Amino acid sequence: MVKAVEASRGYHHGNLRDALIDAGVDLARSGGPNAVLLRAVSRAAGVSHNAAYRHFADQEDLLGTVAQRCMTQLSLLMIERMDLVQARTAARRARSRLEAIGRAYVDFALTEPGWFRTAFTSARPHTAAGDVDQAAPNPYALLGAALDDLVRTGVLAPHARAGAQYTAWSAVHGLSSLLLDGPLRELPQADVARAVDAVLAGINRSLG
Amino acid sequence: MVKAVEASRGYHHGNLRDALIDAGVDLARSGGPNAVLLRAVSRAAGVSHNAAYRHFADQEDLLGTVAQRCMTQLSLLMIERMDLVQARTAARRARSRLEAIGRAYVDFALTEPGWFRTAFTSARPHTAAGDVDQAAPNPYALLGAALDDLVRTGVLAPHARAGAQYTAWSAVHGLSSLLLDGPLRELPQADVARAVDAVLAGINRSLG
DNA sequence: GATGGATGTTGACGATGCCAACATGCGGGT
DNA sequence: ACCCGCATGTTGGCATCGTCAACATCCATC
Numbered sequence: 315m316v317k318a319v320e321a322s323r324g325y326h327h328g329n330l331r332d333a334l335i336d337a338g339v340d341l342a343r344s345g346g347p348n349a350v351l352l353r354a355v356s357r358a359a360g361v362s363h364n365a366a367y368r369h370f371a372d373q374e375d376l377l378g379t380v381a382q383r384c385m386t387q388l389s390l391l392m393i394e395r396m397d398l399v400q401a402r403t404a405a406r407r408a409r410s411r412l413e414a415i416g417r418a419y420v421d422f423a424l425t426e427p428g429w430f431r432t433a434f435t436s437a438r439p440h441t442a443a444g445d446v447d448q449a450a451p452n453p454y455a456l457l458g459a460a461l462d463d464l465v466r467t468g469v470l471a472p473h474a475r476a477g478a479q480y481t482a483w484s485a486v487h488g489l490s491s492l493l494l495d496g497p498l499r500e501l502p503q504a505d506v507a508r509a510v511d512a513v514l515a516g517i518n519r520s521l522g
Numbered sequence: 523m524v525k526a527v528e529a530s531r532g533y534h535h536g537n538l539r540d541a542l543i544d545a546g547v548d549l550a551r552s553g554g555p556n557a558v559l560l561r562a563v564s565r566a567a568g569v570s571h572n573a574a575y576r577h578f579a580d581q582e583d584l585l586g587t588v589a590q591r592c593m594t595q596l597s598l599l600m601i602e603r604m605d606l607v608q609a610r611t612a613a614r615r616a617r618s619r620l621e622a623i624g625r626a627y628v629d630f631a632l633t634e635p636g637w638f639r640t641a642f643t644s645a646r647p648h649t650a651a652g653d654v655d656q657a658a659p660n661p662y663a664l665l666g667a668a669l670d671d672l673v674r675t676g677v678l679a680p681h682a683r684a685g686a687q688y689t690a691w692s693a694v695h696g697l698s699s700l701l702l703d704g705p706l707r708e709l710p711q712a713d714v715a716r717a718v719d720a721v722l723a724g725i726n727r728s729l730g
Numbered sequence: 731g732a733t734g735g736a737t738g739t740t741g742a743c744g745a746t747g748c749c750a751a752c753a754t755g756c757g758g759g760t
Numbered sequence: 761a762c763c764c765g766c767a768t769g770t771t772g773g774c775a776t777c778g779t780c781a782a783c784a785t786c787c788a789t790c
Contacts, residue, residue, distance in 0.1 A: 325785050326737055353777060364779080365738050373778065434703050454705045477720035480697065480706075484721050485689065487704065488696020495642050496695065497662045498688075512685035513692050520724045533754050534768055561746060572748080573769050581747065 331369040333359040338380035339387075339429075346428045347435035350377050377435065382450070384433035387426065389451035392418040396456070408463040409518065415460055416486045416514050419453070423490035424506075430494065457483060470521050482517050489513045539577040541567040546588035547595075547637075554636045555643035558585050585643065590658070592641035595634065597659035600626040604664070616671040617726065623668055624694045624722050627661070631698035632714075638702065665691060678729050690725050697721045 327333065337358035341349040352373045353363045370376040395418040401407035423430040461479055464470035470478060492498040493506060501509065535541065545566035549557040560581045561571045578584040603626040609615035631638040669687055672678035678686055700706040701714060709717065 325739090326787080330737080351777065352779090362739050363777090364740085367779080368737050434699065452705075476716075477724065480717040480720045481693065481724035483700055483704075483706075484694075484696035485692045485724075486696065487700055488692035488694065488698075489688065490696075491642065491699055492691055492695055496691075497660075498691075508684075509688040512688045516685065516689035516693075516728045520728050533770090534756080538768080559746070560748085570770050571746090572771085575748080576768050 327359070327361055327365075330359060330361060330365060333361075334366055334369060334376065335379055335383060338376055339383050342380050342384060342432040343426065343428045347377060347381070347432045349428070350380050350432065352376060377432075381432050381435055384429040385453060386450045387429055388419070388422050388433060388453050389456060391422050392453060392456050393451060394418070395421075396460075403467075404463075405467040405469050408460065408467045408469055412457075412460045412464065412482070413514050413518070415457060416482070416517065417510065419486045420490050420493065420510050423494050427494055430490065434491075454483060457486075464521065474522065478521055481520050485513050485517050535567070535569055535573075538567060538569060538573060541569075542574055542577060542584065543587055543591060546584055547591050550588050550592060550640040551634065551636045555585060555589070555640045557636070558588050558640065560584060585640075589640050589643055592637040593661060594658045595637055596627070596630050596641060596661050597664060599630050600661060600664050601659060602626070603629075604668070611675075612671075613675040613677050616668065616675045616677055620665075620668045620672065620690070621722050621726070623665060624690070624725065625718065627694045628698050628701065628718055631702050635702055638698065642699075662691060665694075672729065682730065686729055689728050693721050693725050 334355045337355040338350045340358070341351070341354055350373075352366050352370075355376065356363045356366050359365075366376065370379070392415050395414045396411050399407060399410045399414050401410050458479060461470065461475055461482065464478075465472050465475055489498075489509065493501065493509070498506075498509065542563045545563040546558045548566070549559070549562055558581075560574050560578075563584065564571045564574050567573075574584065578587070600623050603622045604619050607615060607618045607622050609618050666687060669678065669683055669690065672686075673680050673683055697706075697717065701709065701717070706714075706717065
């Protein structure tokens with residue numbers, strides 16, 4: 315057979331690493347990075363503390379792995395929203411896609427604060443040596459692809475692409491952070507919408 | 523006399539709250555928010571664990587207070603850099619001041635990562651009820667004042683001010699975060715400078 | 731079938747946050 | 761001047777966490 319997906323519950327779990335990561339993702343969702351505890355994930359996986367040490371060097375290692383999964387969740391929402399975009403011309407489509415991506419980014423931060431904070435908890439270069447899942451979609455690769463499309467459709471001048479990338483990333487990520495943990499924390503919902511519109515419009519304008 | 527600055531070291535410390543906060547700021551500087559521990563600050567203040575509970579409800583309370591001090595540090599650097607700006611016309615001066623503020627923001631994040639992370643550790647609305655030091659300068663108030671100057675000097679149209687505020691805050695904060703904990707983490711120094719220039723130029727352009 | 735290495739378990743140690751009970755001494759009221 | 765209350769510190773203890781060491785189990789390979 316390919317692999318025992320359903321965990322056999324004998325002495326050996328059979329699929330513990332994934333189970334631990336899943337538990338970590340759950341904990342991160344509700345409690346953020348500080349909730350991703352070695353003993354807690356072990357408990358959730360129905361296994362004894364210390365079992366995790368056979369799969370992760372230490373808590374930081376686990377957290378880094380969970381953080382990557384959170385990044386992937388962000389990517390999934392971005393892709394989903396991007397695929398919904400429809401437009402006449404290729405140029406308009408590229409523009410709308412970029413906006414959809416940006417909006418997804420902010421929405422993710424606001425609707426999944428635990429995941430968002432965990433994804434950027436950094437702790438360490440969670441692009442650690444070894445098994446970074448290269449196949450997993452990356453939020454910034456998606457943003458980059460959207461910018462490539464803008465260049466392809468003539469909206470964005472090729473020489474401006476590099477700068478636009480930094481500008482777009484920064485604006486969208488910064489807004490998300492400020493709304494979540496910054497001085498915009500308790501902004502009324504209507505103002506939030508206005509702020510998002512303003513920032514996305516600013517990005518659009520800065521594209522030329 | 524005004525106040526016993528030098529701590530009298532009897533049974534009662536005499537100035538414990540401030541001593542604990544200072545110790546917390548030190549720990550935050552080198553270790554970030556996770557290093558601001560109740561027992562550690564007590565130790566640093568030469569006092570027994572639990573003494574801190576006479577001045578802070580819990581660790582989160584202490585951390586929030588320390589976070590505010592970190593915010594103030596950021597403000598101080600911004601003010602310092604802003605005051606260095608010289609320019610012929612009032613308009614150019616206002617523009618240069620905004621840029622100086624933005625650059626200071628990013629520089630602070632990169633040179634004082636522990637403080638920066640602590641300042642935005644949020645944990646809870648560290649604008650808790652009660653004694654928020656209103657006199658302390660606020661990074662966003664400074665940014666707001668700089669934008670006001672741009673309106674006053676005719677660089678920025680009044681109706682565009684609100685949007686510009688969100689745009690500028692987001693861009694500068696987002697860039698800082700991405701350089702510190704995001705995918706731009708290990709960017710070579712030359713590219714960092716380019717990215718900062720690009721984002722600041724983008725802000726300037728978005729002002730019209 | 732035996733056996734070795736991968737996987738899980740048990741137990742322990744130090745550190746942390748927080749609670750309860752106790753100690754100290756400064757400052758205000760008489 | 762005295763005394764006593766209450767803010768401030770201390771001691772001790774508990775539950776939880778990360779991590780190490782020693783041990784148990786079982787799957788795969790010969």
